[in-house]
Amino acid sequence: MIASYSIRDLTFSYSNQPVLTINTLDIPSSSVIALVGPNGSGKTTLLHLLAFLITPQKGLLSFLGAKVSASDLINLRRRVGLLPQNPYLFKCSVLENVAIGLKLRGFPRREAKKMAIEGLKKVRMEGYESRWPNSLSGGEAQRVALARTLALNPEVFLFDEPANHLDLESVKRTEQLILNLNRNEKKTVVFTSHNLAFAQNLTDFVIHIFQGQVVPAAPYNLFRGQIQRGGKIFDASAVQFDISKTTGQGTCLMVDPSKISFSTQEEFVNLPNVFHGRIVSLSLLRDVIKIEALAGEKFEIHAPISLDLASLGIGKDIWLHIGPNAMTLV
Amino acid sequence: MIRTREQFPLFFIYKAFQRSHTLQFLLDSFHKAFLLLLHLDSEVFQIVWLSITVSFWSTIFSGSVGLPVGTLLALKDFRGKSVILLLLNTTMAVPTVVIGLFCYVLLSRVGPLGSLGLLFTPSGMVFGLFILATPIAANLTVAAIESLDKRFMLTCKLLGASPAQQFWLVIKEARFAVMAAVVIAFGRIISELGIAMMLGGNIRGFTRTMTTAIALETSKGEFELGLALGFVLMAVALLINGLLFLVQKERS
Numbered sequence: 001m002i003a004s005y006s007i008r009d010l011t012f013s014y015s016n017q018p019v020l021t022i023n024t025l026d027i028p029s030s031s032v033i034a035l036v037g038p039n040g041s042g043k044t045t046l047l048h049l050l051a052f053l054i055t056p057q058k059g060l061l062s063f064l065g066a067k068v069s070a071s072d073l074i075n076l077r078r079r080v081g082l083l084p085q086n087p088y089l090f091k092c093s094v095l096e097n098v099a100i101g102l103k104l105r106g107f108p109r110r111e112a113k114k115m116a117i118e119g120l121k122k123v124r125m126e127g128y129e130s131r132w133p134n135s136l137s138g139g140e141a142q143r144v145a146l147a148r149t150l151a152l153n154p155e156v157f158l159f160d161e162p163a164n165h166l167d168l169e170s171v172k173r174t175e176q177l178i179l180n181l182n183r184n185e186k187k188t189v190v191f192t193s194h195n196l197a198f199a200q201n202l203t204d205f206v207i208h209i210f211q212g213q214v215v216p217a218a219p220y221n222l223f224r225g226q227i228q229r230g231g232k233i234f235d236a237s238a239v240q241f242d243i244s245k246t247t248g249q250g251t252c253l254m255v256d257p258s259k260i261s262f263s264t265q266e267e268f269v270n271l272p273n274v275f276h277g278r279i280v281s282l283s284l285l286r287d288v289i290k291i292e293a294l295a296g297e298k299f300e301i302h303a304p305i306s307l308d309l310a311s312l313g314i315g316k317d318i319w320l321h322i323g324p325n326a327m328t329l330v
Numbered sequence: 331m332i333r334t335r336e337q338f339p340l341f342f343i344y345k346a347f348q349r350s351h352t353l354q355f356l357l358d359s360f361h362k363a364f365l366l367l368l369h370l371d372s373e374v375f376q377i378v379w380l381s382i383t384v385s386f387w388s389t390i391f392s393g394s395v396g397l398p399v400g401t402l403l404a405l406k407d408f409r410g411k412s413v414i415l416l417l418l419n420t421t422m423a424v425p426t427v428v429i430g431l432f433c434y435v436l437l438s439r440v441g442p443l444g445s446l447g448l449l450f451t452p453s454g455m456v457f458g459l460f461i462l463a464t465p466i467a468a469n470l471t472v473a474a475i476e477s478l479d480k481r482f483m484l485t486c487k488l489l490g491a492s493p494a495q496q497f498w499l500v501i502k503e504a505r506f507a508v509m510a511a512v513v514i515a516f517g518r519i520i521s522e523l524g525i526a527m528m529l530g531g532n533i534r535g536f537t538r539t540m541t542t543a544i545a546l547e548t549s550k551g552e553f554e555l556g557l558a559l560g561f562v563l564m565a566v567a568l569l570i571n572g573l574l575f576l577v578q579k580e581r582s
Contacts, residue, residue, distance in 0.1 A: 074490060077488065077489075082488045084484070084485075088482055090485070091503055091506075100499075101490060104491050104495055105490060148489075152489075
């Protein structure tokens with residue numbers, strides 16, 4: 001099967017500052033892909049790249065097997081549908097707003113209107129055709145923008161933070177919509193989210209993005225830094241890690257949150273990579289206890305749910321020991 | 331008790347007016363001005379008609395150059411853009427007699443456009459007023475487009491608009507502000523005296539406009555025609571701005 005998108009050695013820079021560096025990334029056709037990462041990690045930039053709104057300075061981006069060339073951007077943009085996080089509606093009626101993309105693609109006025117009405121039906125906004133954007137609520141405007149994207153019936157749907165600022169019911173509806181597009185219409189759907197749980201509900205194929213790079217796992221405990229003293233020390237400015245027994249190459253150190261040993265008493269005497277800090281938050285994830293500790297840097301620790309909670313508390317001292325098998329260089 | 335006329339206070343004010351020669355003169359002028367308008371005096375009509383046609387064509391020409399130029403300036407980034415914007419802003423502040431002088435030199439018999447024979451014709455006035463109003467239309471269009479929402483251009487692109495379609499969408503989106511730009515240009519043109527006088531020559535029955543006629547009549551000390559034309563000018567201004575107001579109200 002031909003991949004919808006395939007990316008090789010791609011760099012996108014903004015005023016000479018690389019904001020996105022991707023070595024290899026393939027997005028299979030008819031799949032649902034989530035781009036997950038914290039705010040400012042480069043998800044939206046990648047989505048704009050996939051929507052052909054920007055072109056990479058270096059590297060290869062191909063769409064359905066064909067290399068993306070700068071001369072063909074308008075046609076490529078017409079084959080994908082991007083819904084921005086905070087969409088803009090033009091100063092004209094709701095119906096015209098939905099029909100505008102179709103008219104740009106050369107559909108006759110009457111046909112464009114018919115398709116726009118269909119689009120509005122899909123998001124249950126019938127009866128709003130002659131309303132103007134300034135008379136719509138935030139949620140209604142969001143739905144009109146969604147109808148505008150759906151009416152275009154593109155080959156690929158790109159949604160930027162579709163679950164942001166939505167109430168629980170709307171989140172459910174958005175999930176359903178994405179699944180329908182994929183299962184019934186065999187569309188490729190790529191969406192961004194900073195919420196891993198929302199992403200995992202919809203797809204098994206989550207691409208984690210952290211500081212402009214694709215990282216192999218959820219971006220917990222990722223530290224940028226430099227390798228020093230002949231590969232023995234990883235300097236992440238606030239903390240130094242002993243990496244003499246760690247494998248891998250790269251400028252990013254990842255610490256697996258479930259492989260951190262910790263204690264509330266002073267232990268781990270004479271071991272490398274022991275950090276002393278304070279507990280700043282405790283919460284229950286699906287099947288683990290999430291402990292956030294501040295020890296120079298902020299660490300996230302996943303502890304088994306069977307753990308005795310009595311000794312833990314916010315503000316308490318904690319000692320972390322990060323063994324060589326908990327660290328990966330990427 | 332029966333009141334006599336003399337007992338009404340307003341009557342005394344009226345009498346006081348009658349006694350004052352200056353006020354009497356002014357009242358007479360107003361009276362005659364209204365009569366001129368009421369009877370559709372042919373000279374008044376001709377002057378008004380010429381003013382409106384000259385202003386109309388000047389607005390059309392300056393709009394059809396100023397709007398695209400302003401749109402391009404707002405959308406495109408290129409070297410020297412800020413210099414062009416600065417020059418455009420400066421031309422807005424140049425005294426109109428200087429523009430009149432510049433155009434006079436161009437159109438005069440020895441000037442580069444002298445062979446066209448446009449000096450002291452309505453077309454010559456249209457040319458000068460076009461030079462006056464084009465930078466205004468362009469500048470206001472730049473301002474109108476730059477005040478559009480930042481997400482607007484991105485939305486045009488992501489919907490797949492070609493550069494030509496983007497250009498059209500921009501003008502459509504900023505239409506209310508662009509319309510205001512055209513109206514402001516028209517107001518500037520119809521109220522212009524210096525250029526109309528220098529390039530038209532204020533020839534009776536040929537290039538006499540409302541403003542040049544008002545200036546001439548006032549200098550002669552005859553107010554009635556001037557006042558009549560003044561009323562027409564104000565009425566035109568009110569009408570145009572009223573229409574703009576209605577259109578902009580429609581939006582909200």
